[in-house]
Amino acid sequence: MSRYLLLLPIAVALVGTAFGQETATIIPIVNPGFEDDVLSCGAGFDCDASPLTGWLCGPDAGVFKPSTAQFPNGIPQGTNVAYLGRGLNTVQTGSILQQVGATVKANTTYTLKLSVGARADVGFCGVHRLLRGAPGGKCDPGLRQHPDSSAWHLPDRRNRVSVGRGASAVGAAFANSGEECWHWTG
Amino acid sequence: MRRNLRALPFVLAFLGAAFAQSNVTPVSIAILNPNFEGDGLSCGAGDNCYESGATGWMCGPNSGVAKFSTVQYPGAPPDGIYVASIGDSYVTGSILQTLGASVQANTTYILTLSVGARADYPFTGYLAALMAGNVTLASRNAATPVGGTFVKDVIGYESGAKPPQLGQPLEILVKSMGTGQVNIQAVSLTATPETENQQ
Numbered sequence: 043m044s045r046y047l048l049l050l051p052i053a054v055a056l057v058g059t060a061f062g063q064e065t066a067t068i069i070p071i072v073n074p075g076f077e078d079d080v081l082s083c084g085a086g087f088d089c090d091a092s093p094l095t096g097w098l099c100g101p102d103a104g105v106f107k108p109s110t111a112q113f114p115n116g117i118p119q120g121t122n123v124a125y126l127g128r129g130l131n132t133v134q135t136g137s138i139l140q141q142v143g144a145t146v147k148a149n150t151t152y153t154l155k156l157s158v159g160a161r162a163d164v165g166f167c168g169v170h171r172l173l174r175g176a177p178g179g180k181c182d183p184g185l186r187q188h189p190d191s192s193a194w195h196l197p198d199r200r201n202r203v204s205v206g207r208g209a210s211a212v213g214a215a216f217a218n219s220g221e222e223c224w225h226w227t228g
Numbered sequence: 229m230r231r232n233l234r235a236l237p238f239v240l241a242f243l244g245a246a247f248a249q250s251n252v253t254p255v256s257i258a259i260l261n262p263n264f265e266g267d268g269l270s271c272g273a274g275d276n277c278y279e280s281g282a283t284g285w286m287c288g289p290n291s292g293v294a295k296f297s298t299v300q301y302p303g304a305p306p307d308g309i310y311v312a313s314i315g316d317s318y319v320t321g322s323i324l325q326t327l328g329a330s331v332q333a334n335t336t337y338i339l340t341l342s343v344g345a346r347a348d349y350p351f352t353g354y355l356a357a358l359m360a361g362n363v364t365l366a367s368r369n370a371a372t373p374v375g376g377t378f379v380k381d382v383i384g385y386e387s388g389a390k391p392p393q394l395g396q397p398l399e400i401l402v403k404s405m406g407t408g409q410v411n412i413q414a415v416s417l418t419a420t421p422e423t424e425n426q427q
Binding site: 069070071072078079080081082083091092093094095096097098104105141142143144 | 286287288289290317318319320321322324326359360361362363393396397401403407
């Protein structure tokens with residue numbers, strides 16, 4: 043299956059920290075590492091299924107078990123990732139959405155962490171992440187996110203990340219890994 | 229539909245503790261499309277009569293509604309039986325529904341569902357869970373239906389005086405395990421407040 047837009051949030055974590063507290067509280071997320079859905083196929087280009095347990099999936103999004111052809115240095119953890127969107131012959135964006143059990147509290151900093159990956163064999167066109175307090179809720183202005191192909195990228199950020207669809211990295215590149223972090227204060 | 233209903237000793241003990249000492253009537257908590265008959269399939273009942281997704285349920289991979297015939301369930305009615313079909317040999321699947329009710333203190337919740345194993349497809353296990361706020365409150369995977377039958381499974385949860393998920397919306401999650409398929413029917417959930425003399 044060919045996809046050019048591949049978002050691979052691994053070990054998605056949402057943490058809320060009240061001011062003055064040293065210990066953050068982890069807000070539970072269903073299937074945060076995308077390992078709940080077990081694929082019996084061999085890792086690689088065609089080993090995927092949709093949608094995802096616990097996530098409301100938009101068009102063309104699901105679980106994918108990549109191989110070193112997609113990520114030469116592997117993925118941050120586990121065997122699965124979430125894929126979003128499709129490319130090559132057909133261009134289709136995708137999305138995943140989960141409503142968590144926590145509600146917005148005053149004077150609390152929320153930190154959403156995820157890893158974003160660009161596979162080596164299909165182009166990457168960007169990703170747009172939102173932490174929403176309510177349907178239609180406001181988010182901070184965006185930042186650009188554009189990992190090299192086959193890389194896991196992620197500097198520490200404040201604000202929502204938004205990347206234009208035109209931003210595309212193609213071809214194999216050396217892989218690195220990291221963690222993206224952005225904060226939202228309610 | 230002939231079903232093999234085997235209430236487990238755990239269930240009897242749990243229900244007994246909940247109801248024997250009071251006359252409190254369990255309150256049924258509404259579940260959308262609990263029998264998976266909300267999506268009409270025009271195809272003839274059988275192994276190919278399936279659509280991914282099920283109204284009211286957030287479905288994982290290769291999960292949806294199916295209308296099976298007597299080939300899959302010998303006790304099925306002539307026009308077939310609707311079930312949730314979860315997973316297959318390629319990928320595990322799931323169904324998840326967030327309910328309108330939330331966790332209350334000093335309340336006993338009983339989740340009941342019928343777990344089916346097709347006669348013509350492997351059954352390799354499942355996990356059924358009552359959750360709130362994405363946290364599992366109670367779960368079970370004890371039912372072991374033989375091919376072509378359903379077995380009732382019952383999951384109980386006593387919230388206690390100060391449940392950590394107090395006020396969080398209740399959720400029902402059923403997952404398939406392994407490389408087989410599990411079918412689900414007749415999902416129900418009740419809440420029974422404890423009376424003062426039970427506390």
